[in-house]
Structures are given as structure tokens and as C-alpha cells.
Amino acid sequence: MKRISTLTVWFLMGLVLLVSGCGGSQPAQPAVQTNDxxxxxxxxxxxxxxxxxxxxxxxxxxxxxxxxxxxxxxxxxxxxxxxxxxxxxxxxxxxxxxxxxxxxxxxxxxxxxxxxxxxxxxxxxxxxxxxxxxxIVDHIGLLVKKSLGAESLKDLDGKKIGVAQSATAHKDLQAEADKLGIKVQFFEFSSHPEIKVALESGRIDAYGGDISILSGYVDDKTVILKDRYSPQRNxxxxxxxxxxxxxxxxxxxxxxxxxxxxxxxxxxxxxxx
Structure with a gap:
């Protein structure tokens, strides 16, 4: 009986250790998630x-x-x-x-x-x-007054283009103008509404930017030209x-x-x- 009791004690101790070990491993998962x-x-x-x-x-x-x-x-x-x-x-x-x-x-x-x-x-x-x-994958385009009669960037030789400060439109449109061999002048504005107001007042001849942005400023007096330049991956x-x-x-x-x-x-x- 004594021998059986001893074996039983050792068995129970081992079982406790095994269960403790399994239980101790469970909290590790949240810790990994926190680190991640x-x-x-x-x-x-x-x-x-x-x-x-x-x-x-x-x-x-x-x-x-x-x-x-x-x-x-x-x-x-x-x-x-x-x-x-x-x-x-x-x-x-x-x-x-x-x-x-x-x-x-x-x-x-x-x-x-x-x-x-x-x-x-x-x-x-x-x-x-x-x-x-x-x-969204967009493109650079140009918004102009219908009264200008322009159909493409090539028609803007000698004209003024408004763009947002630090936007990629300035660089991209300049590169396209250089390819066409035309001269355009850029003016940078701090906000898109300012560019639209400048277009309306005649201070600039075109508003350059992402087509999706320009589409929000189209009215019955303006049109987005058919040209699409430089894919914009936003x-x-x-x-x-x-x-x-x-x-x-x-x-x-x-x-x-x-x-x-x-x-x-x-x-x-x-x-x-």
C-alpha cells in the first residue's frame, strides 16, 4: 500500500506540473500580439x-x-x-x-x-x-473655361496654370509642356478653392490637378480637357x-x-x- 501511495503521489505531482506548464503557455499569445x-x-x-x-x-x-x-x-x-x-x-x-x-x-x-x-x-x-x-489611381488633367476654346495642353502655350502648393501637378505638367515645346507659367496656391477663384477671375487660364479633384470644381462655364497625364497612385x-x-x-x-x-x-x- 505504501508503494502504491508513493507512485500515486509522484503521478499526481507530474500531472500538476504538466497542467501548470500548459496553463503558463496560454498568456503568451496576448503578449506576442501586443509586441506585434x-x-x-x-x-x-x-x-x-x-x-x-x-x-x-x-x-x-x-x-x-x-x-x-x-x-x-x-x-x-x-x-x-x-x-x-x-x-x-x-x-x-x-x-x-x-x-x-x-x-x-x-x-x-x-x-x-x-x-x-x-x-x-x-x-x-x-x-x-x-x-x-x-x-485610387488617378491622372493629372486641366480644368479651363469653355470660353478659352482650348482642347489640349498644346493650346495653352504662353498661358498661366494654377496648381496646389507642393503637389505633383506642377512638375508633371511642366514635363509635358517641355515635350510639346510650349511655354507655360505656373502659379501655386495654398488651397483648391483659391485656384478655382483665380480661374474664374481670369488670373490664371487653367487649373491643373488630379482629374478626380478637378471634377469637384466643374460648373457650366468650365470643362476638363481630354488630356490625361502621369498616373497618380494615391x-x-x-x-x-x-x-x-x-x-x-x-x-x-x-x-x-x-x-x-x-x-x-x-x-x-x-x-x-
Whole structure:
């Protein structure tokens, strides 16, 4: 009986150790997930809000309604999808107005977590920021008054073109003008409404930018020329060091692309390219 009792004790001790070992391995999974999340994602969760830089002067993409002061658009919906992915709630979002000139600096300074603001992916910009895959592929075009009678960039020889500060449109249109052997003069503005006002007043002869942006400013006196230049691959921009946040953003945009959600949102906002 004594021998049986001893064996029983040893068996029970071994069983306890085995169970303890299995139980001890279970909490390791959340720890791995936390490490994978990265400090920047943890900071967002602790804060309880995702800070996103968006345009407020681009109809259909990011536009602030002067009547309600609400910012809405295609890119705002993308920001909501990312907020839902991280925080479980698409409305846990703090939107900050940015321009082509200010968006990079605000991201660098940590004032915002992401930029979803018609930010074209270029090799030069990829040296400074991480990007998602493009959520829209657009082209550079020109908006002119119908009364000008222009049909293409070639007809703008000696004319003035307005573009947004720090946007790729200036460089791309200049390259096309050089190919055609024509001379054009560029004027940079801090916002898209300013460019449209300049066009209306006759201070410039054409408004250059992404076709999808220009489409929001077409009226019965203006037309977008048929020319399409330099494909613009717009993506979500993230600080270079924020690798964990980058992965979440990339995965979110990829899932929306595969599920057809991106196409549905473009249809919702009637975006033309």
C-alpha cells in the first residue's frame, strides 16, 4: 500500500506540473500580439482616437460643409475603416485639415497618425513615408473655361496654370509642356478653392490637378480637357518608423480592395477618374 501511495503521489505531482506548464503557455499569445501591435498602435488605443489628416477643400474626397461644419468624403470613409480596424469604432476619429504643403510636416511631428489626403505615391516620397497600396489611381488633367476654346495642353502655350502648393501637378505638367515645346507659367496656391477663384477671375487660364479633384470644381462655364497625364497612385501615408501601424493600414486597404468595398465607396461618392 505504501508503494502504491508513493507512485500515486509522484503521478499526481507530474500531472500538476504538466497542467501548470500548459496553463503558463496560454498568456503568451496576448503578449506576442501586443509586441506585434507596436508602441504607436498602443498609443492610439490608449488615447482612444485615431488622428487623421484629410483634405477639407476637395469635394467628394474630403470636404467641410460650411453649413454643418462636418467633414466627409471618400477619404474620410477610408479613415473610418482604419479607425474601426484599430479601435473597433469608425467614429473614434479625430480629423485634421491638411494641405499638400502641410500634411508631411504634421505627420513628421506626430500631430497626426495618418494622412489620407490625395497623397500621390512617388519614389521620392517613399524615402520619407510608408504608404498603403493605392486606393485610387488617378491622372493629372486641366480644368479651363469653355470660353478659352482650348482642347489640349498644346493650346495653352504662353498661358498661366494654377496648381496646389507642393503637389505633383506642377512638375508633371511642366514635363509635358517641355515635350510639346510650349511655354507655360505656373502659379501655386495654398488651397483648391483659391485656384478655382483665380480661374474664374481670369488670373490664371487653367487649373491643373488630379482629374478626380478637378471634377469637384466643374460648373457650366468650365470643362476638363481630354488630356490625361502621369498616373497618380494615391495611398495612405504613415510615418516611416511606424511599421506596426503601416501593416494595419496596408491590410485594411487590401481587404477593402479585395472585397469590393473600395469600388462601392467610389460609387457612393460618384468619383470619376
Amino acid at each position: 501591435a507596436g508602441p504607436e498602435v498602443k498609443a492610439i488605443k490608449d488615447r482612444g482616437v485615431l488622428k487623421v489628416g484629410v483634405k477639407v477643400d476637395v469635394p467628394k474626397f474630403g470636404y467641410k460643409d460650411p453649413q454643418t461644419n462636418k467633414i466627409d468624403g471618400y477619404e474620410v470613409d477610408l479613415a473610418r475603416a482604419i479607425a474601426k480596424k484599430i479601435l473597433g469604432d469608425p467614429e473614434k476619429l479625430e480629423l485634421q485639415a491638411v494641405t499638400a504643403k502641410t500634411r508631411g510636416a504634421l505627420l513628421d511631428n506626430g500631430d497626426i497618425d495618418l494622412v489620407v489626403a490625395t497623397f500621390t505615391i512617388t519614389d521620392e516620397r517613399k524615402k520619407s513615408y510608408n504608404f498603403s497600396e493605392p486606393y 495611398g495612405v501615408a504613415i510615418k516611416k518608423s511606424n511599421t506596426a501601424l503601416t501593416k494595419i493600414v496596408v491590410d485594411t486597404i487590401d481587404e477593402m480592395q479585395k472585397s469590393g468595398e473600395l469600388d462601392k465607396l467610389m460609387q457612393k461618392w460618384q468619383i470619376t477618374r
